[in-house]
Amino acid sequence: MRRSYSAARFGSQKGILMSKKFTLDDLRELMRSSAGVDDSVDIDGDIADKTFEEIGYDSLAVLEMASQVQRTYSVPMPDESTEYMTTPQLAVDYINEQFEKAGV
Amino acid sequence: MADRRATPVITGMGVIAPTGIGRNAHWQAVLAGKSGLGQITRFDPAKYPVKVAGEVPGFDTKARVPNRLVPQTDHWTHMGLSAAEDALADAAVDPAQLPEFEMAVVTASSSGGTEFGQREIERLWANGPQFVGAYQSIAWFYAATTGQISIRHGMRGPCGVLACEQAGGLDTLGQARRLLAGDIRLVVAGGTDASLCPYGLSAQLSTGLLSERDDPTDAYLPFDADASGYVPGEGGAILIVERDDEAARRGAPNYGSVLGYAATFDPPPGGSRPPALRRAIEQALADAGVVPADIDVVFADANGNVAADRAEAEALTAVFGPRAVPVTAPKTLTGRLYGGGAALDVATALLALGEGVIPATTGTSQLADGIELDLVIDRPRQAELNTALVVARGWGGFNAAVVLGGPVR
Numbered sequence: 196m197r198r199s200y201s202a203a204r205f206g207s208q209k210g211i212l213m214s215k216k217f218t219l220d221d222l223r224e225l226m227r228s229s230a231g232v233d234d235s236v237d238i239d240g241d242i243a244d245k246t247f248e249e250i251g252y253d254s255l256a257v258l259e260m261a262s263q264v265q266r267t268y269s270v271p272m273p274d275e276s277t278e279y280m281t282t283p284q285l286a287v288d289y290i291n292e293q294f295e296k297a298g299v
Numbered sequence: 300m301a302d303r304r305a306t307p308v309i310t311g312m313g314v315i316a317p318t319g320i321g322r323n324a325h326w327q328a329v330l331a332g333k334s335g336l337g338q339i340t341r342f343d344p345a346k347y348p349v350k351v352a353g354e355v356p357g358f359d360t361k362a363r364v365p366n367r368l369v370p371q372t373d374h375w376t377h378m379g380l381s382a383a384e385d386a387l388a389d390a391a392v393d394p395a396q397l398p399e400f401e402m403a404v405v406t407a408s409s410s411g412g413t414e415f416g417q418r419e420i421e422r423l424w425a426n427g428p429q430f431v432g433a434y435q436s437i438a439w440f441y442a443a444t445t446g447q448i449s450i451r452h453g454m455r456g457p458c459g460v461l462a463c464e465q466a467g468g469l470d471t472l473g474q475a476r477r478l479l480a481g482d483i484r485l486v487v488a489g490g491t492d493a494s495l496c497p498y499g500l501s502a503q504l505s506t507g508l509l510s511e512r513d514d515p516t517d518a519y520l521p522f523d524a525d526a527s528g529y530v531p532g533e534g535g536a537i538l539i540v541e542r543d544d545e546a547a548r549r550g551a552p553n554y555g556s557v558l559g560y561a562a563t564f565d566p567p568p569g570g571s572r573p574p575a576l577r578r579a580i581e582q583a584l585a586d587a588g589v590v591p592a593d594i595d596v597v598f599a600d601a602n603g604n605v606a607a608d609r610a611e612a613e614a615l616t617a618v619f620g621p622r623a624v625p626v627t628a629p630k631t632l633t634g635r636l637y638g639g640g641a642a643l644d645v646a647t648a649l650l651a652l653g654e655g656v657i658p659a660t661t662g663t664s665q666l667a668d669g670i671e672l673d674l675v676i677d678r679p680r681q682a683e684l685n686t687a688l689v690v691a692r693g694w695g696g697f698n699a700a701v702v703l704g705g706p707v708r
Contacts, residue, residue: 229432230371230434231369233367234365234366255436255437258433262429265429266429
C-alpha cells in the first residue's frame with residue numbers, strides 16, 4: 196500500500212526548499228544523521244567526487260541516505276536511486292533532479 | 300590439518316555487565332557482592348509485571364562504539380563490539396597483523412536486536428513503510444554482532460552465531476575448539492544480549508519464569524526455599540580463544556583453558572526420559588579426561604525457579620554426590636544475560652581459578668528442601684582451585700557444560 200504525504204504535513208520543509216537547491220552541505224548533514232560518518236573520514240573535506248565506497252559508505256548506507264531524503268523532504272526516491280548516486284556530487288545532482296520532478 | 304589435541308586457551312576477555320564494565324570492575328563487584336540489579340530504567344516498566352532487571356551502568360555508546368556503527372546496530376551489538384575491542388586489547392592482539400582467513404567470530408545471541416526492531420516497528424505503524432530505516436534489515440538479526448565484529452576487525456574465517464538461549468555462551472567455546480582444531484588460529488567467542496525494551500521484555504514474559512518481585516534484593520534467589528523466578532539482564536562477555544601452543548609462542552596472556560565441553564538436548568516435556576543436563580556434565584568431564592573429584596568448583600545455571608533448581612541440583616548430586624563440591628552462582632548479581640550469560644560465567648570462573656576464590660551466590664540464604672548442594676553463600680570462599688565446571692541451560696531444552704582449567708602460571 197502506498198501512502199501519500201500531504202503538503203501540509205511537510206509544509207515547513209517544502210517552504211524552505213522552494214527557495215534553494217539541495218547542496219553538498221545538505222548531503223553532509225543528511226549523512227551525519229542517517230548512516231553516520233566514519234571517524235577516519237573528513238566529511239567536511241573535499242568529498243564531492245570521491246566514491247561513496249571511498250568514504251566508507253556501502254550500498255546499504257547509500258540506500259538509507261536515499262530513504263532519509265524521501266522522509267525528510269517528502270520527495271519520492273525510486274529504488275534505483277542508489278545506482279545513480281555513486282559519489283556525493285552525483286547524489287546531489289540526482290536529488291535535485293528528483294526535487295524538480297516533484298515540483299519543490 | 301592442525302593437531303587436534305591442541306587445547307584452547309582464553310587469552311583475552313572483555314566484560315560488559317550489570318556488575319561493571321571491564322573484567323576488573325566486574326570481578327571487584329563480584330567479590331564485594333555488589334549487585335547490578337535494580338528497577339528498569341531503559342523504559343518505564345510500570346505497566347509490566349517484571350520491573351527489576353540487571354542493566355549495564357554507565358555504558359557510553361558514543362565513546363565506545365564507532366560513529367558509523369551506532370545508528371546501524373542494536374544496543375546488544377554495541378555492547379558486543381565494545382567487549383570484543385576490549386578483549387582483543389586484553390589479549391594484546393592486533394588483528395591487522397594476522398591472516399584474515401585464520402580468524403573467526405562465533406557469538407551467542409538469544410534475542411537479536413529487539414530494541415532496534417521495536418523502534419522501527421513504531422515508525423512503521425506511526426508513519427508508514429518509508430520511515431523504516433534500511434539498517435533494520437541487518438540490525439535485528441541474531442548474527443549481527445558476529446558480522447559487525449568480523450567486518451570491523453577483518454576476520455574472515457568461519458563465522459557464526461549460536462542461538463541456544465542461556466547455553467549459547469558455552470556452545471561458542473565448543474565451536475571455537477572445533478575451529479582451532481582446524482586451520483583457525485584465533486576465535487572471538489562469547490556473547491552479549493540486551494532485550495530490556497517493552498517488546499523484548501514481553502517476549503521473555505511468555506516463559507513464565509521471570510521474577511515479578513519489585514525488590515531487587517529478593518527477586519532472584521536461586522536454590523532458595525523462597526525462589527520466585529529469575530531476573531533478566533543485559534550485557535555479557537567476549538572471550539579471545541587461541542590454541543595453547545600458538546598462544547604460548549606469542550607470549551599471550553593466559554586466563555585458563557577449555558579442557559572439556561559437551562552439549563545435550565532435553566527430551567520433550569511430559570515423557571518418561573529424564574532431562575539431559577546430567578548427561579552434558581558427564582560427557583564434558585569425560586571429554587576433559589577428569590573424574591568428578593577433580594572438579595574444584597561448579598558455576599551453576601541457577602534458574603531461580605523451584606522445579607528447574609531442583610532438576611539442576613539433582614543432576615549435580617547424581618554426578619558429584621550430595622554436598623561434595625562447592626557450587627556457586629554469582630549471576631545473582633547480574634540476572635540471567637541469555638546469550639551473554641554463560642560467557643560471563645566463564646569469565647568469572649576463570650578469574651576465580653586465577654585468584655583461588657569462589658565468589659558467593661548473593662541473596663540465597665535458606666536452601667529449598669531436596670537441594671543437597673554445598674552452595675557458597677554470604678561471602679566468597681578461599682580454596683585451592685585448579686579446575687572448574689560451568690553449567691548452563693537454555694530455554695527450550697538446551698544444556699551445555701564446560702570444564703575449565705586454571706591459568707598457566
